[in-house]
Ligand SMILES: Nc1ncnc2c1ncn2[C@@H]1O[C@H](COP(=O)(O)OP(=O)(O)OP(=O)(O)O)[C@@H](O)[C@H]1O
């Protein structure tokens with residue numbers, strides 16, 4: 001069903017941005033033009049009064065599992081991955097502030113003088129005051145992912161929904177990047193995702209949102225206007241919740 005007006009459906013969202021999406025055509029690092037486009041789209045949400053928390057991945061720079069496969073100690077690799085998310089957060093804050101959007105970066109790992117340490121009550125004050133808050137450094141613990149961090153922070157700040165922005169336009173019965181014949185779901189229950197082991201999000205994250213009944217929508221960030229459409233109630237991508245909406 002298309003969104004019929006510009007009134008937000010959600011008061012507060014937790015937006016998970018894929019680190020890989022920031023690399024643009026370059027294949028590594030951060031493409032400033034991608035940041036600017038995302039800042040514009042996030043600004044549209046702030047403009048209609050939506051409170052926005054963000055978690056950004058680190059896959060454009062480092063992933064602990066990949067570093068470990070190349071011979072590094074896994075915990076060291078995960079620390080590098082979490083630091084990568086701080087770099088992405090700083091770059092995103094820069095783009096948002098150039099668009100005149102007040103933005104705070106908080107880190108799960110103390111980094112005095114660079115970014116604020118994560119503090120739940122302070123984060124709530126910033127969100128209530130209309131600042132965008134970027135939660136960086138994942139959960140602060142190795143062996144987790146930023147999907148888990150996004151779900152955790154989304155639950156902690158009492159977001160209405162976790163929006164996972166990615167490069168595919170929803171959840172399929174198998175990875176659509178590898179399988180052109182993959183079939184898309186409009187909606188799924190948490191148990192569907194777990195039982196079918198659908199790889200778009202890690203299963204720890206799905207268990208967390210299932211236990212707290214936090215809805216998650218997976219949609220394509222490369223589709224212009226999809227983020228705003230989602231927030232005003234458009235049915236972009238795939239919704240994961242406690243019920244199937246057919
Ligand atoms: N069943 C599935 N449905 C949809 N996508 C799937 C599925 N299985 C695997 N994928 C893959 O999951 C990817 C989504 O992961 P994405 O890159 O957004 O997250 P991430 O790994 O958390 O981010 P980062 O790039 O920051 O590490 C898609 O690009 C898609 O190729």
Ligand SMILES: O=c1ccn([C@@H]2O[C@H](COP(=O)(O)O)[C@@H](O)[C@H]2O)c(=O)[nH]1
Pocket residue numbers: 019056057058059062063064065077078079080081082084085137138139140141142143144145146147148149
């Ligand atoms: O809580 C966390 C979150 C992330 N990591 C490490 O960071 C990288 C990048 O995150 P992605 O979710 O893959 O984008 C991840 O591969 C882990 O190595 C972590 O250790 N703990």
